[in-house]
Amino acid sequence: MPALAATALRCLWLQAAPVQQLTSLRAFQAAPRVGCSLQQRWGRPCATAAAAAASGGGDGAASAAVDLGSEPRSLPQPPAADEPLAPGLYVVSTPIGNLEDITLRALRVLRSATLVLAEDTRHTRQLLTHFGISTPLHSFHQHNERQKEGLVLRQLRQGAAIALVSDAGTPAINDPGADLVAAAAAEGLPVIPVPGASAVLAGLVASGLPTRQFLYCGFTAPKASARQKQFAALATQEATLVFYVSPHSLLAALGDAAAVLGPGRRCCLARELTKRHEELWRGTLQEAAQEFTERGPRGEFVLLVEGAPAGSAAAAGAAAGGGEAGEAEIVAALRAAMAAGEPPSSAARSVARQLGVNKKLCYALSLGLQPEGPEP
């Protein structure tokens, strides 16, 4: 593909993971080693050596649809030794509970990488040992991230194939790895995603909630006031909301969510995902607060909350354009104030002042808001 190769030479082009043709569960053809660009930065075009890879080995494997290999019917063959990996930073997803949730490529990359960067080396050591993998492990966590980043980038520049993993799931989301990926990307070093398990998507697709749009919000804020603001800012968001919630803040988070987003919003609490006691609890936010207050929260949770009704955002926007806060926004602000302990009359006064809307309207709306959802 000379045209493509020429384009690649003069543009921001990153060749990453060459497709592996898999001929059996255990025998993989290995990746051709490709060069890598060392100087690419955001928005600054430069040459990359990826063109070499693009011009070689064009066997039609890169089709528009899922590539099913040129010999899909080949039978299992004896295990082949893994050939060296192409240089780059491999962002490797690992299981979130069930050890079977690892991909064939993740195993190969972990086996063949120069080294593996792990959040907790003891933890990842167990995973690697389980699969008979003895690749050297180096710790890379939020406390040593800054000092190690330079070292890792230097090794990447020298052509190392480095795997980045987190304790569970897809790394570089809420992990120290994100900054490393950004730094590597800024230098034009190849970053190769090796997709796999993630609690966000596992929870979402099994929740039964709409999946057309979803907003991943990270962990719920640990402090009550920050958390109430966090929810209030999402009151008219129509996408399904996805949060991580630690067990010790679950009850408070559910109480605040019910108070601010409304007690009747549907939600799903995904607990122990992919493990033996995997649980997908479904109900309203108010029911969730009651349920988990009764039984006590255990384990890490993914909290999925139905988005606001269609038109909420537009209504809020139109209200903003018309110089008036929308009813949804007023209600959200009232709920936040009342959740913080203000009585309806006082909440109405402060919200009216804060949003520049009619005090009587606020008071009327506040009366309709029963203090629902148990206090955490």
Place this chain on the structure above:
Amino acid sequence: MPALAATALRCLWLQAAPVQQLTSLRAFQAAPRVGCSLQQRWGRPCATAAAAAASGGGDGAASAAVDLGSEPRSLPQPPAADEPLAPGLYVVSTPIGNLEDITLRALRVLRSATLVLAEDTRHTRQLLTHFGISTPLHSFHQHNERQKEGLVLRQLRQGAAIALVSDAGTPAINDPGADLVAAAAAEGLPVIPVPGASAVLAGLVASGLPTRQFLYCGFTAPKASARQKQFAALATQEATLVFYVSPHSLLAALGDAAAVLGPGRRCCLARELTKRHEELWRGTLQEAAQEFTERGPRGEFVLLVEGAPAGSAAAAGAAAGGGEAGEAEIVAALRAAMAAGEPPSSAARSVARQLGVNKKLCYALSLGLQPEGPEP
């Protein structure tokens, strides 16, 4: 665990995928068969038979952290026949390009399921054949979804283990499967996510853009006016934006995004993810529009766009509260109008009327907006 079992009997509790202890790449201990609840609905507590599963086989495999099995050092053993799967709807992620991106559990579930529901049976047949799997395939796509749903639910009620796959990646996101999952969840039938590859996360973690929050927006709207509205509604969104873009609308989408969100926003175009010619192109929206106009778009794209600067949403909210649209909102609306072909003066008039803001301010702001980004 009698306490847990008792809780399970009276609450919305869904036992799903029992953890498999994996002793080698190919020898898996199979799942104990568990009963399933047939009557669970949103927010309506009922008994489930999951307690039986919860009370049996409590061998400590379900620990709080990643479960690494009780015998992590066991060596590969001869393949064991797969035991039957627990009943339920298994939402199974499949590769998005590289066939190695399939998990060990996905292979076992596809092999052991009663049947596999596939968007395109010919496509999935190739995948299964590649892995030597001969489970019966049934088509389940947007055109027969309604008529098949009842049939599938009936089989699930009778205890079938049904795997749902899409053509590529994680099903039930932008797929017909979402409604089936919602229907199964509404009946309290077990829904078991089998996580794996997804283009959304693969693109995100390799993009180098912030991952702390992200909003998956689905496909960009096919019509220009709808697409400009879609972007305008996201102008102050601080989360990283993730879109799917089909090749024939890429240029128009990039032009609109540059016009509405601002030409200088950083973005990443992920193309041919996990395939041989995987590409992560990074630059600004304006550069992206130029680049792909020159080389012509090929393949499916994931478009990732940096969120608005921190404080944008709060500023817009405060402006709304104060009865005035924020500057960001005015600028977004002006850009949308100008992208649709209106000259600055006319755009300023219509935006001022539309948002109820000062006409001169709009005109001043419109003058600063050069018609950047090439026309698609």
